[in-house]
Amino acid sequence: MNKKSRFTILSIAACIFTIVFAAGFAYSISITNASGITSSKVTNKGSENKAVDTKIKKLNSNSYNILVMGDSLARGTGDETNSGFANDFSKLWKSKTKKSIDVTNIAVNGDVSSGLLNIVKSKQTLQYVQDSNMIFISIGGNEIKNFKNSSTVPSAVQTDSLKTVENKYMKNLSDVFKLIRSRNQNSIIVFIGLYNPFGSELTEDKLELLNEWNYKTDQLVSSDDNAIYIPTYDLFKYNSGNYFAADNFHPNSIGYEAISKRMFEALKNYK
Template identity: 50%
Template sequence: MLKKLTIGFVVIAAGIVLLLSIFGIKEAASLTSSPVDKYISKSSKETVVSKKNNYDTVSNSYNILVMGDSLAKGTGDEKGKGFSGYFADYFRVKNNRNVRLDNIAVNGDVSNGLLQIVKNKDTENLIKKSNMIFISIGGNEVSKFKFEGNVSAADLKDTENKYLNNVRDIFRLIRDNNSKCTIVFIGLYNPFGSSIGTDKIELLNSWNYQTQNIISVDSNAVFIPTYDLFEYDTEKYLTIDNFHPNSSGYKAIAQRIEEVLKNHK
């Protein structure tokens, strides 16, 4: 009798252990599958996967490098994408390709700062692997003139010349490391409206014109004009700081990039 009871307890205990094991396996499975996954879109998952891999191991990957100032970084966008993020979404869907987006832009940067970044060895490696490079720079150099009313015309011209020389050097260094990638340069817009004088507006237009001339020499580079986009829609396209674009502004820039690249051969 005692022997039968002992065997019965052993069988029951084994059954309990088996049930606990099954429950534990199910619980572990539920923990390894994050509840956040169901809220992530397919395109977002593809981007995350591509970022976790090295360039050479991502099949059919298109590599976009973003450099420059806060506009390149996407500052002010409520959705955190910036023009490069919206363009990447468009490119991914249209071409059915994985997109790797590396954004090394720095808030507040100027052309000389970007030049130093381009000279960096880590940046060189990114440039070599890039299919497309976005650049936005010069806005911080121009913006200070709104607040510095005593700046002479000679000082303004000197700043412009240094900026243009830096842009030339930036392009030269990029081409030294990658002769085939498409370079997309974002032009400047006027976020100040009529609060700045016509002389400052002329300076802004001069910078855009001179920059476009430099870029036009490169057969695989395009200049993206943005002045007209914001000229009459600053309230619609700027965030509360009245300087950086909001989500709508960045989308407008991304759409302009799409339009220009369609006509680029």
């Protein structure tokens, strides 16, 4: 093979590489710019995971629609069966409706109340809210991580700081409820209370703050005539050895199933 032929082959190869690289780079940019919100839609027939596109769409009005929002607990993180309390609950709720049950999960791992509020403000979420029969919310777990603060800051200063976090959380949660009710007055809102994932590592003063946090949340939820608060503190306090996943923060499948059963018991008289 002469030098001219080798040069021609190398030039062609270089062009092909450039085209492939450019296409791959463009594709990576398109992924980076895509929406970070994902939806897991589960029906009685099975499940699928797909990205929520930018087109505003309605849920199937012929189905019993359950919308799940909030943090990793709402997402089902830690459940080795990939079910979570929402899907466990939907299996129990089959006895209450002749419709197929669709579970749309827009929860975000690591989210806090301000993030949830931003999600609820979106047109897509408000459309989901409008078309939902039940709305499950779990939020606050990432905010109470501050309760385990072991810094040398004086306890009085820490308490004031945590109170500020609590007050902001309560305001965000109140705004979330207002937005939901602006689009759907009839949907049942089910709020999952917080448990203590830190066991004896949480000092008495921090436990008192956690209990106050739950109490105020319960009051806010209960002020809505069509909403219900589901406590979980006692479930995990007395079953910590069985209900936690390997990370000792999220529930495992047994823990999620316990939450779903409590939800069903609280809601079984609803139509």
